[in-house]
Amino acid sequence: MIRFKPLPLMSLLSIIAFAVLISFGRWQWEKYEQKSAAAEEPVAEMTIASYQPVEGGIQFVFGVRPDTHEQGWRVFAPVQEGDSIVFVDSDFVVGRDSPNPAEIRVPAAMRFGAPVSGASVRPEDPGPFAAPPRPLERRWYAVDLPAMGRNAGLENVADYYIAAAYVGTDGRAAANPFALASGADALPPARHLGYALTWYGLAIVLLAIYFAYHVSVGRLTLQRARPRED
Template identity: 35%
Template sequence: MTFRPMPIMSVLAVLGLAILIWLGSWQWVRYQEKLNMPEQLAESAFVQVRGEAQGAQLQYVYTTFSGEALWRVFQAVDGCYQGDGADEVCDAPLFVDIGFLSTLRPEEEAFEPEAVSPNGADYVIASEGRGGLFGASDEPDAGIWYKASAPAMASALGLAGAEQAVLLEPERIEIFRQSETGFRPATSVENPFANPAKVDDLPPARHLGYALTWFGLAMTLIGVYLAFHISTGRLGFGRKR
């Protein structure tokens, strides 16, 4: 067997192969995660909250839902939360999601929701968001975020115990849309951020399809690389003379 690899082509092929395998592995992991996520939240996932809304600046987190660009609106709450059978926690700043705002850029003076009283309602402690690779930069002074992070919000507002801050999501939430008299709740929807299984609209089968596509492209790249070297006489499987 003889093999004389082309240096530049080999380096590019290795880099391309690594990227394709990484993309396929990422989609395979998402496929497995989606399969193991429950469609309905267990009662133990909810926490009970008591407290009152603070007069702090509203915090806006960019998101998409059903193909529409929206802003999650968080209101700071001074209070406590308690999970099923757990001790009550009162030393953490709380941020309650009070709705999705349909606008290109949120302006607090144009959006004046009623202060939310969380008492008697059930919430889910949401996971921290992941910013995109090419996402816009956060604007802490304006309360505008492209990555949901309760500690960062609390720190920007100067709240005590910022590192313990949590995001609270209701099971259902309203979408606020512009009207002649300002923003008004227009639609009540199941809140995808209360259940990690529904944060995006892709079913598990789509992730599996993407994984197979990326792995298939990786195999194709290997085949093209070998075929090119065979056609140019740089790869042979006969006995060397």
């Protein structure tokens, strides 16, 4: 027979913490399933040929390149296409510190009006764990197109951006490593799976600690049933 006398306050806090951990795990698991399904879908490609770069409107988004694992800043250059503003993920500057806006220009090909081609990406809303942006420094830690547009004083910002090819130091263009069909620029599906397992694992550890503590203070015991006397 099990004898269990739970501590009220500890039990309440444990229930709340357990619910939070499970919700985070479920959220990351859903992200994993969504991105796994989206990774199998073809990437929507588009080309814009008639546009005008908006000088002085460049914004920087922190990211880790999936191909080289380098930390750096993605250069989002806004262009005017008709009545809309479209951001173009046009370059990547390696380094932890954000670039000096005065030293970064729109890529030469765009200044000369060459057609811009790439994946058309609708980014997800910034997650709750994204670091807060620093608009005065044009630094962003998640793609937030409306906020980036407002920071540059721009209106009619499109809800998608173009992940254009990056031009290396050797002058060769390479596919944008952040061009994912799901728009999930920061994390691949496997990372979300790892986070989900971590949250679920923490929930299991919480239960183990909760019951172990009750055992240690004698509030959870296993008593043998006394034999019935005839």
